[in-house]
Structures are given as C-alpha cells and as structure tokens.
Amino acid sequence: MRSRLLRGNWRWMAFSVCLVTLAGSAQMANAEGTDEIDFNRDIRPLLSDRCYACHGPDENHRAGGIRFDQAESAYGEADSGEIAIVPGKPDESELIARIISHDESIQMPPSDSNKKLSLEEIEILRRWIAQGAKYQSHWSFEVPHKSDPPQTTVAGWGQTEIDRFLAARLEKEKLIPSAEADKRTLIRRVTFTLTGMPATIEEVDAFLADESPDAYEKVVDRLLASPKYGEHMARHWLDAARFADTHGLHLDNFREMWMYRDWVIQALNENKPYDVFLTEQLAGDLLPNPSWEQKVASGFNRCNVTTNEGGSITEEVKMRNVNDRVVTTGTVFMGLTMDCTRCHDHKYDPLKQKDFYAMYAFFNSIDGSPMDGNVKDHAPSIYSKEAVEQIASFDQQIKAKKEETQATLAKIDYQDPGPGVDNPEVKAEEIVWIDDAPPEGGAVSGNYNWVAAPEPVFSGEKSAKRTSTGNDQVFFTGAKAPLTIFKGDVMFGYVYLDPKNPPREIMFQWNDGDWDQRAYWGEDLIPYGKNGSTKHRLGDLPEAGKWVRLEIPIDKVKLKEGAKINGWAFTQFDGTVYWDKAGVVTKYGKSPQFKSMVAWSEYAAKNLDTVIPENKQVTEILKKPADQRNEEDGKKLQRYFLEFVCADTQETFDKLRADLKSLTDQRSSVVKDSPTTLIYKEAAKPVKAFILERGEYDQIGEEVTREVPSFLPPMTEEMPRDRLGLAMWLLAPNHPLTARVAVNRYWQHVFGTGLVKTSEDFGSQGSVPSHPQLLDNLAVEFRENGWDIKRLMKRMVMTAAYRQSSDISPEMAKRDPENRLLARGPRFRLDAESLRDQALAVSGLLVDTVGGPSVKPPQPDGLWKAVGYSGSNTVQFKADEGHEKIHRRTLYTFIKRTALAPQLSTFDAPNRESCTVRRERTNTPLQALLLLNDPQYVEAAVALAGRTMDTGGADPVSKIDYLISLCLLDPENQVLRKELESLYFDSLTYFQDNPEAASKLVGKDENPAELAAWAIVCNTILNLDEVVTLR
C-alpha cells in the first residue's frame, strides 16, 4: 500500500514532509501499548477528529447514512450500498478504499474538510480492521475499575502503586528513570508544589541536617499543614471557578466576592473532602439548614461574568449567565465540553442538545435578576458571618421591642377624661436673633453699616443700610447660642428696599455647618449656590419703599429639623437695602397634647397632617364621620392615640421608640459596613426550561425537565431533581468522570501535565490517558479514601517519580519531550503568582496574612483607564499604600477581568472570564522585561540586596553563598559563583563611578554603591532560569 501511495501524486509527498512535525503525538499514542490496536487509545481519536463531524453522533449533520462511533452502523450498509468496515478485511472495507483514493469525488476525508490522515494513521486503521475492528465504549464514559499494579524491577520504584504503574511503562519503553534529585532541589520543588513558595533557609537547613529515613515525609507533612498550602491550592481552583473582583462585562464594575475566595482557602486548608467541597459549592444553599459557610460556597455558581449594559435584553443575558454555569459545571466536574451542545448535538461525543438544556434547567432558577445592576452585591448575596449573626440578634431584639410595645398598649386601661381637659392650640413664639447687632459670639464678615433714624428703622435703634453695585454680602458665623430648628419652623427677616435704587436680588443664607441653605427673591444673579438644589427662589422682590416681613418656611430651603444654625448671611445684588430684625417663629416642634381621645380625634380629623403618615389606616378612619366608625375603628384609633398622642402615656412610648430606633440604627450600620459576597439561592418555583434552537434565547423549542446527560448513568430515586441531586449524582460510585477528572487535575498540578493532557476535555476529542490504569486506580481510591485531597497530594509527591532529578538528556528530550512518561522529575516555568510570591519571600517583603479583601499592589499608570468605561467604578486604578497591602501573596491581587494586572497576564494567568483548568506556559520577551524592570521586582531586588548586606556575612563571597542558599541555587555551580562575583565587582565599579545612579536605584543609604551593586546581582538572580523554573 505504501509504495502505491508514494507512487501516487505529489500531495502525498507533501504530507509526508508535514508528518515529521506531527509525528510526536502519534508516536506517543502508539508507544503506549503492544502491537494490539486499542480502539479507545488508537482508533477513536482518529475517527473522532477526522470523521465524526459528518459520520458521528450528530444526527442533523450525518452524511451517507453511516456513523463510525457505533459498530452496527460502521459494519452495516451505507446509503451507497457499500460496507465501510468489514471486520478482519481491510481490503474489502470502503473506509480504507476511500481514504487512499485519489478520486476527489469519493475521497475521504473530503478535501474541503481540512482533515487528512497520515500514512502511519492509515496503517493503524488497517491493522485495527485486520484485527477485527473491535469497538469499545469511550474509555472515560465507562466506570473506572481498579487493577493490580504491575511488578517492577526498577530499583526504588516498587514502593508505591503509582511508581509501579509508571515504572512498568518505562520498562516497556526501555527508558531508564533518573536518579533522585538532591535534597536541596527536592525541598525547593515540593515546597513550590504544595505551597507555591520557596523553602526558607531554615527549612532547607533542617531538612539537610535530618538524616532520618522519613525526613522528606516530615517535610511533606509540614507543608500540607501550612496555611500556605490552602492558599496555593485555592489559587488553582479559583482559575476553574472563574473567581474575580469585577463583573467582567461592559462597565466591569467592582464585585465583592472575596469571602468566597477565603472559603475556598479555608476549605482546602481544613482538607474538606472533595465530595463535600463539590457539594457545598454546587448546592450549599440547598443543604438542610445551610450554614453561612455553605451559602458562601454556593457562590461558585455566581462567579460567572455578568453585565448591566444599557439596552441589554434580560432574557438574553439570563441565558448567557446560565450557559456559563452549565459549561463550567461540565468542564470542572466532568471534563465534558458542553458549550457546543448549546446549538446542536455534539459532533464527537454522545451529548445531545437536549442534554445541554436539561442541565440548563438545574441552573436557571435563581432568585435574582440576571442584570448585575453595576453593584458590588448583585443579589442574592450575603453579609459577613459576624454581620449575619449581629443582624439576626438585632432582628430578634427589634421584634421583642415591638412586642413589648404591643403588650404595653394592651395593658393600658384607658378612660377618656372627657371634653374640656385639653387645649389643642400650641402657641408659636417669635425668637428675634438679630436686632441692631448679630447674636453673641457671631464673627462678622463685611460691613453691616448700622444706621439710625431718620433713616428707615423697623425695630430697635438701628437698621443695616447697604448700597452696592453687583454682589455684596455680610454674614456672621459661630454664634455662641445656635438657633435650634424644629419641625414647622418659619424663618423671618425684615427688609426695606430703596425705591430710588432698588436691588435686583436679595438673599438670606443660613449656616448649619455649611451654607447650602439659601432663599432669594428677584433675579438669579448672586453667584452662590445652585438654583433648585442649594439656592431656592421664594418669589419676586418685595415692594420697595416700605418695610416687608419675609417669611421662609424651613422646608423651602431644605433646612432640617434638628439643625443648629450658627450663622446668617444677608446678600444683595445692586441697589440699596435696609435690613432689620430677623429670627425664627417656632413651636419648638410641639404638637398639641391631649389626654382625651375624643378631643384628639375631633382635632386630628381636621388636622390630618398631624397624623404620622405611615399610619394610613388611622388617617382613613379619621376621614370618616365619627358616627360611621365601627368598634374595630375605635380600637385602632385608641391604640394609635395611646401610643403616639396621649399625654399620660408618651413617656413610656417615647422610651420604647427610642430603644427601637437605636436598635434599627445599629442594625443599619452593621449592614452598611459589612462586606458581602454573592451566593446562589433557588427561586421559590423552578423556572421552566426549553431547548433554545441554535442557542438563540428567543428561539424557544421543546420544553425540557431537569435531567443529566442520557449517556451517563441516570439519577436515582433518592436524588432530588435539583443541584443537590446533581452533586449526589456526580459523586455516585458509578459516575465515570468526576473522580477521574479531579485526580487528573491534581496530577497536573504536581507533575505539570495531566495523565489526560487535556484536563478540560475527557471526551473523544480529548487526549487519551498516558497511564489509563493508573488514572483509574487513583480515581477509585480517591473516592474510597473519602475524597481526601491532602492524602492524594501526599501520595503523588511521595513517589519516586516525583522525586527524580529533572535534568533532561538529549535522548529523553527527543523521546519524551513533554515528560508524559516521567523518566525524569517535573520541570516547568513557575506560574505568575509563584514568581511574584517568590520575589517577595526571598526579599523578606512578604506579608503572609491569610484572607481578606483583595489588594491593589502598584502597577503602571493608565492600564485600567486605557480600556475602562468612563462611568465604571474600576476605570481609575489607585494603588493601595502600605506594606501590609502591597506585599501580600499574589493570590490576593485585585482581579479586574477586562484589564488583568500585567504581573499576572504576562505569565499566562487567565483573566477569569471563563472557567480555566489548564494554563499555558509561554516564554516571551515581555516576561523578561517585566522581571527585569517592573518596579515591584526591582523593589524586591533592592530589598533582597539589603537583606544580603545585613545578614549575608562580611565579604562578597559569603554574601554570594548566602544568596545561593536563600534563592536555592545550585551551590556546586562554579560558573554561577564566578559570574555573580564578577558581576558584583563590575557593578560596584560602575556605581562608584556613578554615585547618582546608585542613589536613583536604591535611594538613600550609607553605602549606596555597594547596595546598588548587590541589587544588580539580586535583579539578575530573580531572572535566572533556575529561579523562574520549578525543577
């Protein structure tokens, strides 16, 4: 066959050229087993990728009446009458004939599909058919079963089950594992793996000194117990949970969510079993009597991006929110790519569009609006635990206080004393505050120009005569006895406008702390205040040539009950004005007092505005003529009268009211000050769900009920049809995916690549596991061991495989470039967070407080503004100040989704817009620029230099020793030593010649040149491959 193909035409030659680059993955797949072709490992990925799009599970796009995902169809007759696969007979199989055909009309895959098969791949297909074309179900959809780990002769690899599986494979591949890494490398590696931080000098020294056989295990146990473990594990989970500090769309406003993040940290530090971890996040709110923590955990379902963009159609936004929950649940817990089934049946996996919307039905009944309102606490949300407890306590006290009021009322045996007892009139009193002089203590600005008769004077001896062109003001402030303002008060003042030279505007202004209470007459010319809000027109100018009393009810100028007036301003624009006595008319806020209910009800019926507006029922009763009120009305009136009016009972009720107000005020202040976090809460009634044709929100199709995908085990009777039932179903022993997907992600965390490389996709388009039996054993045991995450992490880091040296021989680099077979230890660039945390840790800057609101360490100006919506509350970046905030672990850095901090984005951290379970690891010049020049990294280098000068010993050699220990570099590396030394002396010369450069770099110091030279060495160290790599 090969020779025939090669004789064919030029295209095959071109493809064989391309093969050289593509061969890597194919080799891997083949390298895994024996000569026996394995459908799941060797064939399904080929058929899935090249054929399923037209001959797969999707009924709507099936061509030729043939599907290759099912044996019956593949062995049967196609529409053409031909048989695609004749088991045992590749030469009679139309599948092969068409693949090798040069006739474009029948050739498969068709040329416009952009899909090709390599010669090797065709040969594999041939062999599979020759061996009987045996089908298997897709491996990950079958329940995992344990198998006995193989025996191995590899020394030191017989101890753990994991090693035995790995070693068997290495033996088969004839690869020789690497030696164990040296202790220094090992403690650095395991400390990064488990805590995301470098080991300290003390920790390294202790480990080096410990010669007991379980020295390493003791380190592992110590690390697993460290609070930094939970932080580091949380950071990985938060990528998957798409946690962030902003809403992500449009305005991208602040979202307060950090209590969920802290829940994750705590859960992982407490080693909450994975089944509980999953259940509380997926359905914490549905657990019986959910705790505060469980409600917070349900915020997992609220981490999706949201919008409040003007003009958005609510139904469409809602659909997108729900889609994200379904897709995230599919990816994180099942490794299923559900997104594409929004629009149609899955092309490669047996997922139907209906399955998507049946899952959608679990997530579409939230008790809250899909639009986030641009607020930080987009409902449903919850206050801090402390606040929730305080609020509950206040609510109880408020309830008790209200009950006490009712009980007190019930106990009063009221007898109406009859008419004649009460006098409904309350006399108003005029308080003159200014007459001939400002009140005592008032500091005057301007000149009153007091004049006496024969000039016009209204009261006392004098009036203030002022003439101006344009604006003229006289005022005083700081009166010793301020005027207290009561409800219903009326301010007054007398003016006399000169008819020969009238002003164009006059104004009074009162100071109750500010001057924003203004009343004016005439035109709006005086340039103070804002008309309508802090300046109010009371009318035209008064008639000139006579004294006029101007009255200003306090409501007209927004003077508030309880205000204390300490100053008064008299302003005029143009003209001559005489100003005289001014003050307030007050009833001291008093309403008439009554002892007789009959007398009061007669009075109140005529003065309905004296009834407290909240008591509408009482107002309604009072509107009725007295003889038409029934007994019930009478009782209500009496209760109101006793509680709010009756002179004999007010002392009691005033006290109760004051108590109640104090409680509600305290409650409000707790609510106002408490942080919040978004949670999930189910609507009272499940919202109906429908298939949305082509994924369009307004193309409503068949109604669907809550169901799990039909190709997976069904939900049982005892599983409720809600998110809690969904969690139970995911965790059932017969669920093929949940445990596998979880252990694979932890494997990826420890070794750099998952046993299934595509940790987000366990379907037929995903990669096949490098060690399927190992994955299955780990999955089953994870469940059987009570979903114990720390135990699993420990199992992995205790292996010989993990503890190998990560050096790469050229042979290994060629045979296993991705280190899937683990003939060497893990080696990859540190993640963004670990890089920065390391710089902060070795420089001694790190503040290791756990939890709390996110922080904003400095970043270059303008990054938020360059993209932000002008009205967004995250458009302006303002860095936090203070060591306590700017030197926290990077996990706590504020995540604005539309403009991720460069320290994160440059090193492949996802922007948390959608669920991410696997990060890329790139290597770019922008990373070099950041590590070299970012002020935060420079600051760390200078701090590290300072630390070195303080504690690194006397001479440069011992300082370099110190840095090598501190940064866990290879002490045997002579090139490193020599380079750092010569760099130090060259830099020292440079800074001694350029002292101003030294002070620019390190600021004021006793010995700036030396410090600066060490800073250059430290900056260099923080950029070394050995330092930026987990190795």
Next chain:
Amino acid sequence: MDPRQEYFRAITRRHFFQQGALGLGAAALASMTGDSAEAAKLPSSGIGGLPTLPHFAPKAKRAIYLFMAGAPCQMDLFDYKPQMNEWYDKDLPESVRQGQRLTTMTSGQSRFPIAPSKFKFSPHGENGTMVSELLPYHAKMVDDIAIVKSVHTEAINHDPAITYICTGNQLPGRPSLGSWLSYGLGSMNANLPTFVVMTPNWSGRQQAQALYNRLWGAGFLPSKHSAVTLRKSGDPILFLSNPEGIDGSLRRRMLDSVSRINEETYRLSGDPETQSRIAQYEMAFRMQSSVPELVDLRQESQATLDMYGPDVSKPGTFAASCLLARRMVERDVRFVQIFHRGWDQHGNVAGDLPAQAKDVDQGAWALIQDLKMRGMLDDTLVVWGGEFGRTIYSQGGLSKQNYGRDHHPRCFTVWMAGGGIKPGLVHGETDDFSYNIVKDPVHISDMNATILHCLGIDHRKLSIPFQGLDVRLTGVEERHPVKELLI
C-alpha cells in the same frame, strides 16, 4: 507564480529559520542578519507560524485595522439617504422595522421618529461616491478604498458585539483576529511584536464605551499571541525602560551574566526551554532599542508630518497612532489595531459626531496616502469600521438641529483598502431607511473571512479543536470571503 510552489518555498524557508531559531538562538540569528531595523526583518512567510500557512499566495503581508469603537452612524458618514428628508419626524414604518428587536434603550419609546442626516453629502471620485461633509479627507480618497455598506451582525449591545467582531464569538474566551494571525502566520520581525494595539484619545463625549483586553487577547491560544499594547504615556511597551540608575551598558553587562549562567544551567540540565529563555532575554534587550526607535516620530519628514495634520505631534492622538502604525508595518509588524473610542452617539449627534469624524478623517487618509507613496499599500490591508450600525430613527428628542441614534445591527458601513482589495468600489446596498440590506449582505464573519483571505488564509482551514469544537475566527456557520471586493 503557482501558489503551491510559493507555498513549498515558504515552508522550506521557514524550516530553515525555525531550525535557526532553535539551534542557534535568536541572538545568533540577529547577529547573523546584522542589527539594523531592516535586517531584523524575517521572511514574509514569518517564523513561528503554522507550517501549513499561508494556504495560498497572500496579497497582503500585513494589516492595519482602524476600529471605531461604539459604532459610527453610517447614514451620517457614508450611507447617503436623501429620501429621508421627506420623512423628518415621521414614524419608521412597521414594514421596514418588521418587528425586529430593539435594545431596551429605545424599545420603550412610544414613537420611532425618523431623523434624516443633518449633514451635507457630495459626490467624489470617479464614480461620484457620496461622502458626508464630516469626512472631507475621506472624500479625497474614495478611489483608493472599497466601501461596504451592507455589513451586518446579530449582536445589539456593545460588549457582545465588539467581542463578536474581534474574536468571532459574543462570549469571552476566544482568540482575537490578531492572535489568529500571529498563531497562523508567525512573526516577520525578530525585534518587534507581531501584533500591536493602540488606544488613542477621542474628542466626543468622554463617557465612552469600554474596551476589553479580550478584544486583542489570545483566548485559549498561548498568551504570546495576544497583542502588545503600545501605551500613550510612560513606556510605550510595559516595563521597556530600565529602572532609574541602570543604563544600557550595565543592563548589557547584567544580561551577559544571565546568559552565561543560563547557558551553564542548560549544559547541566538540558532543558530546551532554558535556551528559549536565553533567546527571549536577548530579544527583550533588542526591543529596548528597537521600540524607542519605532516610536520616535522625529525621524519623519516635515512633509509626512504635515500630511497627517497638526494632531500628529500630540502623543496619543489618532493621527499619531496612524503614523506609528505605518512605521510598524514598515518594519513588518504583522498586524496593528487602533481602537478609537467615543462613537456611541445615543444623543447629540450634532455635537459629537463631527468631533469624532475630525479625529480620524485626516489621519486615516494620510495613512493610505503614505502607504501608497511608499509602495506599501499593495501588500498592506487597511480596514476601517465599528461593531454595528445605528438607527435612522431618533433616540430621545429629535429636532432639525440635533438627534440621537440607537444601536442597529442590521446594517453598517466598513471600508477596506490596500492589499488584495479592489479600490474605488462601493459594495452592498441598504433600503431608503438605512435599515435593512437590499443587496449583497456581508456578515461580520464574511468580512473577517475576507481579511484572512487577503492575508493568504482560508478561514475554514484555520481552526483549533477546543471544547469539542473546531474553533474558527469565522464561527461554525458557512461564511465566505466577499469575492467582489477581492482583486
């Protein structure tokens, strides 16, 4: 030349350079080619791209996308609708609207009164193409560009719409146009990024729609394919400058140590990533000189500066960004995207639209002339347009003097010019209301397919399996390059 032959030649060339980059390190590569800006150029087939690309001989080697974020009013700029004068303040007929969905900003309006454009149009160029008085410089270049009046989309709000046109999907998470180009075609310059974004100032209402890093992000592709944003102030590229107190010579001395130590690490541990890291540090060092040289407009002649207008001397303007874009494509930066904000005229078309138009008019014209004069327009594609169109009916108050316009996804105007595009063309037609397309509709994904086509890419074949889908920039529906626009 037979495109297939060119294709093979490209592969051979690229393999040599990939070998070179891996085997010798980019530092060695640069020393091999010298140090000048010209010498930093790599073959137009690029390095680091896919071996199967380009799919055919490309007309354009590089592209510049002038993105008008917020959505310009097509009927006030290009889509001339004189009939509307008789419809002033009359209701949009239901026969035109056809029950089409509206944003909730105007769906509650009791009336949809028609607002004819208040701006004068006049004929220009060989075909008498009508252009608004707001774009006098554009009027001078209608024979250089192809105006497409029939672009349409499904999204009606900014965030989903701009995400859609820039990444092919309304939801976040997909690679942007530029990152696809970087991934597929690779780099043509060893000293500069492949994909650069600028976000100039604007003059309309400052309360403008947001941009998002995802519009030029790499989505699920490795982040090295995302754009480098050129900043208006401070370092043009983040962290480009050495810290105060460290000059170029000291930095060089330091990097020599980094290289030597890393070489030793490589010798001891054999990780190819270490070698790659050495090369990246050397490129970073070269960028420290190549980028300041790139953004130094003092090297431009007075005649060139005059052509771009007085704005060009103000950093952060659209005109300055256009000139920078020309300097970048001259140095074979593959793709430059300029996001000019402020085009969301829900109200005050009379005040804001002229200011926005003035921002971009002369700069865009000068860019085309400049490229033409340098013989670069033939292999540089230029695209101008927003994320959707605007309504003929007024949002809010309507008077002869002023009006507002709501979002309208069913038609809008985009122009294209240069590499691979027929000049002097008007394509597509809308009805009298600039509401529905009556001839030659062009979906935004057709337009993206056209852009890819000009760059030698069959949009159907540039795909990546992700989450069970073969993800393409142009989505899953059938799309086509607009052949009428292509040379």
